[in-house]
Amino acid sequence: MTPRFRIARLALPLAVLAMAASQAVAAAPTDAPAAPSSTGRTAAPRDTAAASxxxxxxxxxxxxxxxxxLDPARIRVSTTDGVVKLEGTVRDDKQRTMAMELARSVRGVSAVSDELRAGTD
Incomplete structure (x- = not known):
C-alpha cells in the first residue's frame, strides 16, 4: 500500500464523520435566550408575566x-400571574355573574377572584 492510498483511505471516513457531526449540530434544538428588547436587554420571565x-x-x-x-367605574380589576381579582360593587348577583364571566372569557386568565359586593354603597 502506498502512503497516498493510506491517507486517502483514512481521509474518506473522517470526512464522512465530520459531515455527519455538522448535520447533527445544525439540526439540534437550541436553548437560545429570549430576544433582546428595544433597550438591548433580554426580557426576564417576570417582566413577561407582568406585561401579560x-x-x-x-x-x-x-x-x-x-x-x-355594568358600571365599570365601580369595579376595580387587577391581575397577578393570570389570576384576575374583581373588587367593588355591582347592583345585584346577576351583574356579579356577568362580570365574572366576562373576566373568565379573557385569554390568559387562569382564575377569577370574586371580591364584588352586590348592592349600592
Whole structure:
C-alpha cells in the first residue's frame, strides 16, 4: 500500500464523520435566550408575566366597559400571574355573574377572584 492510498483511505471516513457531526449540530434544538428588547436587554420571565398581567387587566376592563348593564367605574380589576381579582360593587348577583364571566372569557386568565359586593354603597 502506498502512503497516498493510506491517507486517502483514512481521509474518506473522517470526512464522512465530520459531515455527519455538522448535520447533527445544525439540526439540534437550541436553548437560545429570549430576544433582546428595544433597550438591548433580554426580557426576564417576570417582566413577561407582568406585561401579560397588564394586558389581561386591560382586556377585562375593556370588556366590562362594553357591557351595557355594568358600571365599570365601580369595579376595580387587577391581575397577578393570570389570576384576575374583581373588587367593588355591582347592583345585584346577576351583574356579579356577568362580570365574572366576562373576566373568565379573557385569554390568559387562569382564575377569577370574586371580591364584588352586590348592592349600592
Amino acid at each position: 398581567d397588564r394586558a389581561i387587566t386591560a382586556e377585562v376592563q375593556a370588556r366590562l366597559a362594553n357591557a351595557r348593564t
